[in-house]
Amino acid sequence: MKSTLLLTAALAVFAAQAQAQTATTATTTAPPRVAADQIATNKGPLTVQPITHGSVVFTWNGKTIYVDPYDGAAAYAGLAAPDVILITDIHGDHLDPKTLAGLPVSKALMVVPKAVADKLPAEYQKQVRILSNGQRLDTLGMSISAVAMYNLPEAPDAMHTKGRGNGYVLNLGGKNVYLSGDTEDIAEMRALKNIDVAFVCMNLPYTMDVNQAAQGVLAFKPGIVYPYHYRGQDGLSDVASFKKTVNTANKKIDVRLRNWYPAAK
Incomplete structure (x- = not known):
């Protein structure tokens, strides 16, 4: 009887440990993440994986592109290592050295504005290619063009001054993909x-x-x-209102609302 009780207790402990381990693994390897979209190009599908805030991961033609990796390496669990990393600005929700340190980025090309290059840890400098507004880089079968992003009215003390950061236009298999970065509705956009x-x-x-x-x-x-990138000081912006305004004026524009803040409580 005593042996039976000891065996039962041991099995219960083992089951509890296994359950805890399973829960931990699930949390680590499967962060909250909305489903990816696929967009056809002339070189196969472009996969669009929202991550959080201003961060998105593209997979196309066997290459993986991280945009503004932010909010911890766990947010990227299960995704392929990046071939290209685009960083738009120096602020912590775009340039996040702690997240970069936790990701497999040693073979990635980092495309950044000079202000970001100046703040990147020294270990990444050999991987950096600096683009200024108006410049273009052709690499890995894609083109990357840096475009302006800034606040209006222009002022030296603006949170985003003209020329410091980059929006980007990517050409991937004949599709042009625009990433605004932190901007207002400037003439360049x-x-x-x-x-x-x-x-x-x-x-x-x-x-x-x-x-x-x-x-x-x-x-x-x-x-x-x-x-x-629709989280502000007063919470999340009303993206449903954005969609309504756009589609009331132009029904042809496909406004895709996705939850960029799945972990938000």
């Missing part, structure tokens, strides 16, 4: 042409409000637009 997919920020007081973002999008008419 409104003048964009032939954008197939756009990621547009909207969070006061750092970038622009929902209506500014909608009017900017209506000016350059992307085929698909994702509102992203």
